[in-house]
Amino acid sequence: MSARFFEDFQLGETWTSAPTPITAEEIVAFGRDFDPQPMHTDAELAASGPFGGLVASGWHIAALSMRVFVQGGGYGKTPMVGLGIDELRWRAPVRAGDILTVKREVAGLRRSASHPMHGIVRTQVTVSKQDGTVVMTFISAGRVPARERMEAA
């Protein structure tokens, strides 16, 4: 993998992950570590909870979307620094046995005002499950190195 620079990104380019299963063990492990509510940690108690069964923590799905992107090659060796997330929506529950696909689309490109050797890449992230249901969406902004210094306006 080689590094990509800001100038290499194209508006509208997309990246799609391999289908990625999520297991009850993973849901419970993340729940115990980071979101210890019964709906995420205990299948029996979860049965009488708001989703009628065990569901993944929303933060688990967000973190998983990062994992599959990095493991899938991401933007190569480019050190992208995460700046923020906008409009994150958890749209449907994720249950053990679901198989998730993460799609990222470059939705915005601009030079950084504060870092003249960097640019800001905005990506629209969509996570779907095996039947096509969209389970989570968000917009991510990250700063990546540029090849050329921004010219003064």
Add this chain to the structure above:
Amino acid sequence: MSARFFEDFQLGETWTSAPTPITAEEIVAFGRDFDPQPMHTDAELAASGPFGGLVASGWHIAALSMRVFVQGGGYGKTPMVGLGIDELRWRAPVRAGDILTVKREVAGLRRSASHPMHGIVRTQVTVSKQDGTVVMTFISAGRVPARERMEAA
């Protein structure tokens, strides 16, 4: 802990966590599981990375903010269903040995249009470290049960 209902929430009420340390082991464990980039997984490689050393994944800090809230009692037994996150910003790096404090303030309260027995609670979340530097902020929206059914307008 008893359950809280939508009618029990007050605009402006705040909750502050205990000071919570974060270790290199935790940073690397989360990085390996969910954000396997050298700046999160390998102190030696991280030294030549964008932060000059190991830093926590931004998703780790987001998940940690959930963990300390739930472990600290949260909203009691109320099953809050996360709907979304707005304006998440990673404002400063978090390094091994930092001690984090999470503050949540109720910033918005409205009845749910689609669920007449529920309300929507918006909270402003601020994570700071030991010297007062704000490292992350976001606005969270969640749906909680109400005592009384919403009257038809």
